[in-house]
Amino acid sequence: MTFSLPHIISILDAKTVGTFNNFTIENVSIDSRSLQNSTGTLFFALKGLNHDAHEYIKTLISKGVQYFVVEFIPEGLEQKANFIIVSDTKIALQQTAKYYRSLFNFPIIGITGSNGKTIVKEWLNFLLSPDFSVVRSPKSYNSQVGVPLSIFGINENHNLGIFEAGISLKGEMSILEEIIEPSIGILTHFGTAHAEGFTSEKEKLEEKLSLFKNCKTVILEANKEIENLLQNNPFTWSFSDQSASVYFEKNGSQLKVIFNNTTFEVTVPFQDEISLKNIATCITTLLFLKVSTQKITERIPKLFPVEIRLEAKKGINNCVLIDDSYSSDYQSIKIALDFLEQQKLHKKKTIILSDVFQSGLPIDVLYEKVGRVLQNNNIDRIIVIGETISSYLKDLPNVISFNSTIDFLKQFNTQSFQNETILIKGARSFNFDEIVVLLEEKKHETVLEIDLDALTHNLNFYKSKLNPETKIMVMVKAFGYGNGGFEIAKLLEHLKINYLGVAFADEGVELRKAGISIPIMVMNPEMHSFSTMIAYDLEPEIYSINELNEFVKIAQQKNVASYPIHIKIDTGMHRLGFEKPQLEQLIAILKETNLVEVKSIFSHLATSDDTSFRAFTLEQYKRYTEASEQIVKNLKSKPILHILNTSGIFNYPEFQLNMVRLGIGLYGVGNSDEENQKLQNVSTLKSIISQIREVLPEESVGYGRKFRVTNRMKIATIPIGYADGIRRAWGNEKGFVSINDQKATILGNICMDMLMVDITNIDCQEGDEVIIFGKSPTVVEMAKTLDTIPYEILTSISQRVKRIFFKN
Template structure:
């Protein structure tokens, strides 16, 4: 895509300010991307929590010269070219719709509650021997993601596969105008985003708007869909139980596979797929329908579908060997998803040096010369220090890359593995599936036991945005990352928060802050419970201490004077009723006297902590705290002639006492998906999922016991599974003896007997499972909130108890 600014101006019906006859070849909405350059057109999107106009000044300094805006920021009128429009998101969508109109090949539009990304990836696998396919990268299916996907179409593509996701009414028409699918696919209609629709019929009616101009719709037969499809559109339905469908499918499970017995018109044939779970079988049936609609013969269908594979939709961050961090994106390799992965690499890099292990790139729609020239420039922009290429094609273009080593095959890579010296670096592993890069991930990954805590970074971002939406535009946000990020992990979450430009991080003790600074975090970090012995380290690492007593203040000032500090930032804690830490009203005059005309420190903020913000039964007490905070902080400001940041609200306070936002709030447990309010909990996403596996399954007879002390005795023949997680990993012993449960294959398995140090046992008598199957210890079910209620504690204790020996795996969908 290369367009002149003049052409874009006409296309968007924009008003142009500034002269530029340059060419645009990149569209961007992310000010943080290292891919922004002189040929970038930046759309300054405005959301409920963020306005990208505030980043334009920084982007100009980085070389970006062309912007689509709703207004020109003050002082920038003559420093760049601005295309002024009423709504920048509408403009982005209009741009994408125009680009789509230039191409006439078949385009699939996928919608549904579940399965869209799986079906898209499988269709890409099944059809790519015959087509040059453009598809949505990852799950780019939103009002922003769809236009960014469609803009990537080029002249070499001859088939498109795009997802469309909606969460409320009146969203689909905009996506239809951009995708303009010629063939529609409806995947599973489930309960996701139900809250945005009055009923199922209205939800389906909204989704069907995607197919306004389609010639064919493929779907699982459903009476509501049947009634709503317009007569001019041809339907092609399938079913497991309705024999009036165009294609009737029976299922038969054999070992770990499923045979689909297909009846289509006069034809009957079998197709084998390597799955048995209901969702995968449904998604495979949808893909089968597409192959039938394209008139593929049964032998081709049988041959290709037997090789369907599990699709990993996540970018995962893992600890690697020799002080390395791995970003695992080892299941696909195309140009668009490489750009996304490189942005993620920058947002999650723990080590300065960045290494990319990259396979041949397929289906770019570009000549190899043009493709690898673009890839080389992309890696240069992203400041990748080392490239390891694997594949015949990338090896042929090795000279385009700086500091590049190539191998023809993955096997050749392993022959030289010991000479590649992976150490102190962040490594992005990005490979097309048949290169089997999962073996590279396995070789580089730090070996730990099979229990992991998965942290969903998308959910962190969602929850952050949810609480930001409750704030005034001028209110700053501190995020609490103490106690190893409430058990979820420190650096990785802090790096994401830095990416989202929060204002402060909060830790309990100096060593937590030092660890983050050593890892490269540059956000200001407040130490809330500093010990006087840590003041020297706090100063050395440029942390900012909370000062809560005269003794502590005098100790810090003594060191500050000795080191000849000037205006070192400190934070004054006031006790307004919590009676834990802080200056009380009777100390205020002495505090003011010490701080007055003091040049060694600067009061950066004044804060207090609410004792009952989560319990509205005590809201009178909460209001008394706010009133006292106003009185004491105002006196400090007046007497010292200062304007510090003031903050008193924690997570519950943000929701329950919005009038007391002051200058900043402190978000804690809410970031991790936990609320004390049941209604608010519905809007938060689960962040942490603690997983393990079944180590062993055994059968016992009535009268036999399990575990220490024979606390469980079977009253009938039973099947018992042993899970390698115990109280040394953070699972309370009280959670055993039939109080708690785990989830295996979406079914509850009761914990029987005592929880051991490294193991627990569960009853799987009624569950179809095998050794090696995944076990959910907590996540969606049971949730940490449920566990806390059963154990008569709080979610904080559940989360922070998870041992450091449990590996944390961070991922982004």
């Protein structure tokens, strides 16, 4: 992608400050944190409810970026760079993408629907790439910002595009239609997802169909109601309606395809209903594009499970793995490198990269770009696999090359990978999953998956309740509420959080050792850990005179001055903190020493989650205000003031002061149904079915014969138990798991390492996935049944359960 600016400036009706005639755009960026930002970058400073990229322009200029699309020029930067000034930077990004799309004239397939968009797109890319030079949306880039960024991946060598479009509000699809300009439309499954932005299912359907208003044809499952809403020619498929353009009959692993009086059979690699419908959509699209039946029968059996997310996994020898072992194209390489930078635990970064496909670029141009982006990301070791990439990148520093994956595996040495973050990025044909198996720490059948996109969504939801200037401290104590400490802390640092909060000093030490540099407050500091805290730049909560005196003593021994501390006021929780009679003595000590500096004054609301105690909460706030004002007045300083926790942010945003403390809500658990509806599930505990057996009447299940069988039944054994954090009280038919979206009741006592469930009426087999908690059951449901709180459910999950972090 290279194009110049003068015409874009006129389209945007923009004012300019600087010189633009000699600038050629090599990269469009909206992420100030990306290491790919360089002298060839055009940066769009997007503003949202919870962020403003204008704040990072000064830093970007220091990194070499000189061209910006902005809504205003930050003070003092007028002469430091070149600025295109517009009224709305997001609209400017969309209009720029629309202009760039207009420079190309080849067929574009536009895909929308409630489910299956990304799978159909990836399968079509695989099926059509031998015949076309395909450009497609990377990952699931289908939003108001993702679609424009996808369009910038087009170049003059492509002759077919496949772009997906997703919406959540009325009016959004017409914007995406003008950017994509599809000539062929595909509607995948239409369902209830993202319905909250619409008044009815019909309104949502009509909005989605507006993507196709200028298409020559629309490919969809035969449905008269939907077809009647289309203004173009439908090209339909069906398993039940023989009048459809393409008719399918399933027979075991074979699909009989009937089209234009021609019949042929295809072997399908998947048997579930959703996959069969996606395969039918793909075959119908291939037939519309006049792909031969021979090619269809050859390629369909080779379809593969689509991984649309990037995963961070624990590797051997204290390594972290970023698993992206199924695709290798230039656009997705850039995305994966950004994820590597977000999730790196260690300073050392390694990439294992295969030959790069599907770029549409001349091969020398492609690898010149690949080499440059690798160098921009400061990769310490570059392992390339493939004859082509080896020949083109051999002269780069730190490159080790192999002609094939087999050659790499022959020379594989586990000790050559130590304390580093490794991105594994390869085209499917290179079988990099074999490398992942070798580098990944021993796999477990039970894992806790943490959705980093959902975590970011939840953070932004609470940010929307706050003033732009309000700081945020995020609590990552108790191993990130059971989800993982430094991995989540790394993301939060990437998202520019102001403070992290931990319970004990050793948690903070581990974060510092993992490379976390933002301020960390220790909420329950033990006096014996004060020296350690100073050594690792951790800031203590001070809640008593004795504790303050001891810390001042240690600070003097360590020869530090103005060390940041946080004063805790007890306003009614009666757990820790200074009470009113102690304030004069506290102030006297603070005035007499320059060894410490009051960084913040805070308190904790006892009932912010229960509005029936509003009067008590208001009294707490009054006590806090009086105490903090007394301290501030006497110290003549301006410390950060904060009292709100998660439920406080939701119920009492008027008390946000200078900072708030976000805890359990970040992890997808609110304190009311209304709050929970706004949050996304972050943690999903998964296992598998180890064994299935039939049990006859009068037999029993588990220890103590707590469950007696009355009718013949099937039970499944799941390898997870109370040693993994599943409370025994969840057994004996109180609790359940989900298998293939169906409830499977837990029978008998939960064992230390196993539990048994009823699958009599569930179609499943050994090895099938089991959801212990996530969307169903939720940790909120479990907590209600067990008469506890979600905190206890999450923090009880044992450290022996492997954590996997992923981002779509």
